[in-house]
Amino acid sequence: MSSSAENPTLTAEITKPSTEIATETAQSAKKITLKTSDDQIFEVEESVAMEFATVKSFFEDAPSSTDTVPLPNVPAKPFSQVIEFCKEQIKFKANPDETEKKRSNSEFVKEKTNEDLVEMIPVANYLEIKDLLDVLNQAVADRIQNRSVEYVRSFFGIDNDFTSEEEALLREEHAWAFEDVDED
Amino acid sequence: MSVSKLTRKDYISDVPDRFVQLPDELIVTILKRTKDAKTLIRCTIVCKRLQCLVTKVDSVVLRFSYPGEAGAYLPCWKSHYHIPQSAFPALMKLFVDLKALEIKLCLCPSLLPCYYGVSRRRNSKFLLKSVDMNDKMHTHMYTAFDIGSLLGADGRISFLESNMLYIGDVKSSLMLSFFLVILCHQPKTLRTVVILGAENYGSGSSGNFRSGSQAQDRSEGNVFMEPEHFARFRELSSKTTVDENWLKDPQNLVCWLENHEENKHQLAEKLWLIHKWEGERCNMNESTVKKSDVEELLRSFDEGMDGDNENGDFFRMELPPAFDEGIDGDDENGDFFEMELPPGFDEGIDEDDENGDFFDMELPPGFDEGIDEDDENGDFFDMELPPGFDEGIDEDDENGDFFLM
Numbered sequence: 176m177s178s179s180a181e182n183p184t185l186t187a188e189i190t191k192p193s194t195e196i197a198t199e200t201a202q203s204a205k206k207i208t209l210k211t212s213d214d215q216i217f218e219v220e221e222s223v224a225m226e227f228a229t230v231k232s233f234f235e236d237a238p239s240s241t242d243t244v245p246l247p248n249v250p251a252k253p254f255s256q257v258i259e260f261c262k263e264q265i266k267f268k269a270n271p272d273e274t275e276k277k278r279s280n281s282e283f284v285k286e287k288t289n290e291d292l293v294e295m296i297p298v299a300n301y302l303e304i305k306d307l308l309d310v311l312n313q314a315v316a317d318r319i320q321n322r323s324v325e326y327v328r329s330f331f332g333i334d335n336d337f338t339s340e341e342e343a344l345l346r347e348e349h350a351w352a353f354e355d356v357d358e359d
Numbered sequence: 360m361s362v363s364k365l366t367r368k369d370y371i372s373d374v375p376d377r378f379v380q381l382p383d384e385l386i387v388t389i390l391k392r393t394k395d396a397k398t399l400i401r402c403t404i405v406c407k408r409l410q411c412l413v414t415k416v417d418s419v420v421l422r423f424s425y426p427g428e429a430g431a432y433l434p435c436w437k438s439h440y441h442i443p444q445s446a447f448p449a450l451m452k453l454f455v456d457l458k459a460l461e462i463k464l465c466l467c468p469s470l471l472p473c474y475y476g477v478s479r480r481r482n483s484k485f486l487l488k489s490v491d492m493n494d495k496m497h498t499h500m501y502t503a504f505d506i507g508s509l510l511g512a513d514g515r516i517s518f519l520e521s522n523m524l525y526i527g528d529v530k531s532s533l534m535l536s537f538f539l540v541i542l543c544h545q546p547k548t549l550r551t552v553v554i555l556g557a558e559n560y561g562s563g564s565s566g567n568f569r570s571g572s573q574a575q576d577r578s579e580g581n582v583f584m585e586p587e588h589f590a591r592f593r594e595l596s597s598k599t600t601v602d603e604n605w606l607k608d609p610q611n612l613v614c615w616l617e618n619h620e621e622n623k624h625q626l627a628e629k630l631w632l633i634h635k636w637e638g639e640r641c642n643m644n645e646s647t648v649k650k651s652d653v654e655e656l657l658r659s660f661d662e663g664m665d666g667d668n669e670n671g672d673f674f675r676m677e678l679p680p681a682f683d684e685g686i687d688g689d690d691e692n693g694d695f696f697e698m699e700l701p702p703g704f705d706e707g708i709d710e711d712d713e714n715g716d717f718f719d720m721e722l723p724p725g726f727d728e729g730i731d732e733d734d735e736n737g738d739f740f741d742m743e744l745p746p747g748f749d750e751g752i753d754e755d756d757e758n759g760d761f762f763l764m
Contacts, residue, residue: 290377297380312385316392319402321440327405331378336406345404349453351443352400 207234208243215251216243219258226261228303248301253294256287260307284314289330292318321357378408386412394420396442396450403453417548418459421450425464425533425556435465444540451544458548462537464556485534485556486659492549499637499646500535501656506589509582511626515600518593518630557660582606582628583613583653589632614650 207224209217225231230244246254260283267276284292292314299307319327328335335342346353390399390412396419403410424441435441442450451457464485482505489498508519534556541552584592588611595601603626606615613633633653637646 293377293381296385297382300382300385308385312389313392315389316394319389320393320395320398322398322401324401324404327402327409331381331405333378333406333409337404342404345410349400349403349446349449351446352397355440356401 209254210243210245211249211251211254212247213251215254217251217254217258222265223258223261226264226304228305229301246302249298250294253291253298256291256295257298257302257304257307259283260310261304264306280310284310287314289318290332293331321355323356323359324353326359383412383415387415390416391418395440396421397440400450400453414453414455416454417456418461419450419454419457420461420463421447422463422465423537425466425537439463439465441465447540448544451546455546456548457546458550460541460545460549460552462541462552462554464534464537464554466556466558483556483558484656484660485554486656487534487538487552487554488659489538489552490550492545492552493547495639497637497639498643499635500643501633501635501648501652503583503631503633503653503656505629506632507630509606509626509628509630511603514602516603516606516626517596517601553659555659580615580617580628581631582615583631583633583648584611585613585648586632586634588612589630613648614653616653 205221206218207221207230209219209224209230211217224244225234233244234240263279263283264276267279287295292311296308296311296315299311315330319330322330327333337345386409390402393399399413399416399419403413421442422439423444424435424439484503485501487498487500489496491497509516510519511517534554537554538552545552592601592605592611595605605611606628615628633648633656635646635648635652636643638644
């Protein structure tokens with residue numbers, strides 16, 4: 176896939192999430208305060224927070240709650256990217272345009288590093304954002320498609336736990352599948 | 360649920376290994392989405408966890424080229440990767456939880472000249488779908504061949520007969536052989552099998568299914584007929600004038616998928632001959648084709664063959680530049696279509712399959728020899744077939760439990 180995907184493109188949001196989001200949505204809708212596992216505070220518009228099914232049902236159970244919602248399994252870095260995605264998604268809710276949505280989604284994953292994508296998956300899963308999970312799963316599938324074993328290891332940050340004998344044996348068994356590998 | 364979920368800490372978020380944080384079911388989803396057996400096999404040697412998760416993938420798509428032999432995985436027009444057929448048994452052993460199997464067959468152009476009976480200007484589609492594999496194994500199968508054009512002029516329609524051959528018999532059996540091999544190696548968990556095969560190796564207007572017309576005002580819709588319809592049409596048009604209204608009578612054809620674009624006033628419809636067989640286990644009989652069948656066939660190709668085709672429609676693919684020349688050049692001596700055809704080959708269409716026995720009727724000459732004799736070169740049929748396999752083909756499968764053994 177594109178080589179740009181490997182370059183980290185971290186945004187300013189990660190270091191100072193609360194101020195950035197707060198200024199953007201200054202006087203408008205109700206905001207929800209969320210606290211990540213690394214104790215970062217995010218203030219997001221209610222409509223964005225309602226994209227997180229987990230948070231949504233939290234408010235359905237306790238509608239009057241004004242407390243900070245703890246997200247003990249969500250680190251700030253992938254979370255800020257998840258927010259970025261959900262903000263885009265909301266635009267398509269008012270104005271459904273499948274082609275444009277597809278384009279926007281592919282744009283979103285294109286500029287993410289492999290690490291970003293993999294880190295966002297547990298977050299999207301935990302927050303139950305189905306659309307994002309679909310997009311991420313497909314993006315990861317596309318990126319490992321026809322790549323070498325070594326590439327897949329580095330993609331996920333996996334240590335090889337096979338002995339070299341075991342690995343050689345497995346390679347021999349399905350020799351055809353190790354030909355014509357796409358370049359890393 | 361949400362409150363407890365929000366306060367529960369399932370993941371140790373500061374562990375650097377991001378792979379550890381991915382739940383098993385999500386990894387399996389990702390693996391499935393690669394839709395690529397080759398990638399999946401590579402994943403089996405990435406680490407033990409991934410190896411284990413690959414075996415949990417319950418649906419795979421495998422792409423082979425045909426007519427294949429000796430483990431060949433030769434290229435098709437689209438430069439797809441084709442799995443060598445000899446790898447099939449090992450693949451079936453790997454995917455122990457396999458429930459849905461889809462096979463895509465790509466015609467290998469380099470083998471075309473030696474593949475008698477195939478008209479290179481025509482388009483065809485094959486679909487076999489078998490469900491309920493562990494029980495009744497209901498199977499249906501369609502073959503559709505583009506056999507020429509119905510042209511309209513002065514209110515009269517005529518059939519522009521091209522260099523056509525009625526090749527349904529040969530080709531459906533070739534594809535059917537994949538099904539037989541699947542039956543020999545299928546994991547017990549397997550529930551559904553879909554086999555798709557299509558070709559499009561013509562040039563110009565005959566090559567494109569839905570677009571790419573050379574003449575702007577030509578309608579280029581698609582007419583689907585069963586052999587009886589076509590025989591009736593030919594008989595009628597030889598005696599009298601057949602007008603457009605004839606096509607509008609549902610008794611005369613399976614369906615007419617018109618092209619409703621504007622300015623397409625001149626009738627030039629592609630004529631497809633469609634067959635359907637249907638049955639349980641291998642008791643398959645010819646069956647009447649309905650409009651919904653045609654739609655199912657076309658839909659399978661939209662989903663199945665185009666899914667991985669970023670450049671758009673499979674049937675709108677661009678042919679390599681040298682391709683047209685290749686065909687036209689070869690065609691000039693005109694001897695391609697004069698290659699030895701089995702006796703009675705082009706009458707195939709007019710004869711009705713009266714006893715309706717699929718396996719008895721439809722196997723091309725040499726099919727069972729293929730199993731018995733060609734085996735030395737280690738070809739497709741070399742994979743262990745069940746005992747009595749070739750008898751099953753030669754003899755009538757009267758009790759219909761051939762595949763039960």
